[in-house]
Structures are given as C-alpha cells and as structure tokens.
Amino acid sequence: MRVKRQEMRRERLSSWVNGRAARMLVHMGIREELKERPQILVVCTGNICRSPMGAAVLRSKFASREIPLSVISAGVSNEEDGHPVYPPAVRVLHEHGYEVDEAHRAHRVSTAELENSGLILAMTTGHARAVKRIAEAVGVPVERIHLWREFDASGLEVAPAGAFGPGGVLSDDHVPRGRHSAHSDFYYSSGDWDVPDPWGGTNADFEATMAVVEKGATGIADMLAE
Secondary structure, three states: HHHHHHHHHHHHHHHHHHHHHHHHHHOOOOOHHHHHOOOEEEEEOOOOOHHHHHHHHHHHHHHHHOOOEEEEEEEEOOOOOOOOOOHHHHHHHHHOOOOOOOOOOOOOOOOHHHOOOOEEEEEHHHHHHHHHHHHHHHHHHHHHHEEEHHHHHOOOOOOOOOOOOOOOOOOOOOOOOOOOOHHHHHHOOOOOOOOOOOOOHHHHHHHHHHHHHHHHHHHHHHHHHO
C-alpha cells in the first residue's frame, strides 16, 4: 500500500513538472513575440466597456511591475465609433483604483494595430472569430490571438499557437451554416470562456465583469514577469 502511494505521488509530481515545463515554453513564445512587437491589443465588440476596462487594468498591473509594454484596445465593430468609455465602466474602474484614459475614443481595430501587436486578446470566442477574419484579411498571423480567459486560472490552458492553433480552445472551431452571420460574432458566443458583457446591466454586472478582467490581467502580468 505504501509503495502504491509513493508511485502515485511520483506520477502526480511528474505530471506537474511536465505540465509546468510546457506552460513555461508557451509563455516564452508569447514573450518572444512581444519582444519584436511590444504592444498588447485588447478587443471587444464596440470598444466602450470590456476592452478599455481590460486595457486600463493591464496598464496598472504593468506599471506596478515595471513591465515595459504598451496596451491598447479596439472593437471588432464600428458601432460605437468616437464614443468615450461607457460611464458605468468608468465608475467601476475608478472604484477599484484604476485610471481611465480620458482621451479614449471607441474605434474598429485597424491594420496597424494588428500588425504592431505581439499579443491580441479577445474578450469572447465571438470576438476571437471576428478579429481572426480581420487579421487574415490583412496578413497578420492568427497565432497571436488568444482569449482573455486563457490567463485567469479558470482551467483553460494557454495554447502554444493561439486560440485557433493546435490545442487551442477554438482549434476545431466551426459554426454550422445558417446558425448566425459573421456580424453576429460581435454579440453571439457560446458563453464558455467569455468575459461577461456588462453593457446595459447593473452595478453588480459591472462588478462581475471587473472580477474576471482583474483575474485575467493578473495572470497576464504574472506570465510576463516570470
């Protein structure tokens, strides 16, 4: 019995070591990509709630750890073009001690933003699909696209070649014809591994989104500070 327990402990330890080594290699790959393009792009639908919240929290985490990367945000749609950060998002950011970019104006992601970003973070699987189409159209490698929740310790692994690569949560992604249009990727998502949309919601909804955003930002900062 004692020998069996020892064997089980050795197996668990071996599995942990192998898993940790694999994660370190993936993290190294992302860091190498960011050395060439030291900018992180966060995307959501209209660029007034989730992506500016994520960018603000990341900037704060990076500043406290002296991580020399810039963080920008954009939408996959142009429906909110020119609008500032949504007031309830501003409020929850301030309540949690984060600065808000007063000059921020919502916009659809540009080719230059995609080309110059070593890491592209999508707030939902729908956003990932939408930004993938845009990236492919302008020749930007889709391997740079990851989901925000790959980094929040919720059980989703960080994939070596991005969310759409081998081992990524969207590696076999396909949507049956007629289920929804490309446009509906702005709003439609499976709900799995998404940062919840607080737009039009209550204070509690914005607090719930902030909690998920902070967990992901902490995981990203931890990875880059390794």
